[in-house]
Amino acid sequence: MTQSPAMPLPPPRERRRLREAASLTRAQLASRVGVTSETVRGWETGRVTPRGRKGEKYAKLLKSLETEGEVTPPHDGVDTGALDPGVADPVPGRSGPVPVLDRDRGRGPDRDRDRFPTLDRRPVPARAAGPLRPDDATGALTPDQAFDALYAFCAPALVRQTYLLTGRRELAREAVERAFQIAWQRWPEVARDRDPAGWVRAAAYECALSPWHRFRPRYRFSEPPPSDPFDRALLDTLLKLPPxxxxxxxxxxxxxxxxxxxxxxxEASTRAAANRLAHAREALAERLPELADPEVLHWRLVELASIERLRASKPLVVRRGGERRARFWTRAAIAFTVALIGTTALTVRTAPTRYEPPVPRGETVQGVPPPVAPGPLSESERELRAKLREAEQKGPERLMPQPR
Incomplete structure (x- = not known):
């Protein structure tokens, strides 16, 4: 029978704040307590209450983080935050070091560090990773600072995710920048969202998977694939899956x-998402049997995303680009409205003020022979004319007027 931890636990929001203040990911905290990242996520959201020995160990660890301000050293090797800086080890049972695969044997740590560049692990305000609410985030940060913190925290990993979705480097950067521009235009809504990073991620995926990109001339030609044959096969298999x-x-x-x-x-049911996941895994395992294990697949995706040195633009550039875009479309809307008003006024000015019946169309009269032009007389007609001239007149003489 499990028991609650003897040491009192802080509220769920305070648990997450302590972890982020110590620069710990969920995976790192889970490995210290001996649980999975999903369990830590449930503890921090309040959906699950820590119990038993794990709960006691978790409470003691939080207490030590609160009193000592413990900071974890950065990771070596593959960047576990290459796909999501907020969820470094999110799949249940996936904790510990990166598994050494056959094609990774013989690599030294320096070579791995060069091939898989880690993200910039500068301290990010804890509010940037969670909901930006009026009572905590906006009271300490201006909208510009909050947006810049969210962008610095999410943009590098989001560019790599979008690259795996599209296989195009420039499109990945463009989609992420467009998503953050939309977020900046709707910042009051995004700042109060429970998951701002998820909001931006969904917008970036929608922009990247838009079917209108196929009509753009620059995206009609494929980009150079990865140099490694296995990575090239993995990316090609991913791109052949339905979006x-x-x-x-x-x-x-x-x-x-x-x-x-x-x-x-x-935007699917849980059963539909499970079916899609199963079919996608089957398609990958059919072509690449090494990826039949979900854990190996996870680290291959992380490795493929880390190989490409994709850089996101500066947050100031994104904000200014979004503002310029908003001004452009605002002016375009104003110009269209003015043109519509002018066209309406011209129509009202030149329109007739009274009803004018239309002229009816002409009708064809049937049965009337067409007029015939006079022509030369025939032989019989000339004989008849001569006979009429020579015949004596019958009837009284003509009356001729006599002078007086």
């Missing part, structure tokens, strides 16, 4: 969201 399957696979096996969260973000 909904590809997105579900990336969210669950790459980013590490749970199945309900994946279904909600893809």
């Amino acid at each position: 909904s399957y590809r997105r579900t696979l990336l969210l669950y096996d790459g980013v590490g969201l749970g199945l309900p969260e994946t279904a909600a973000e893809t």
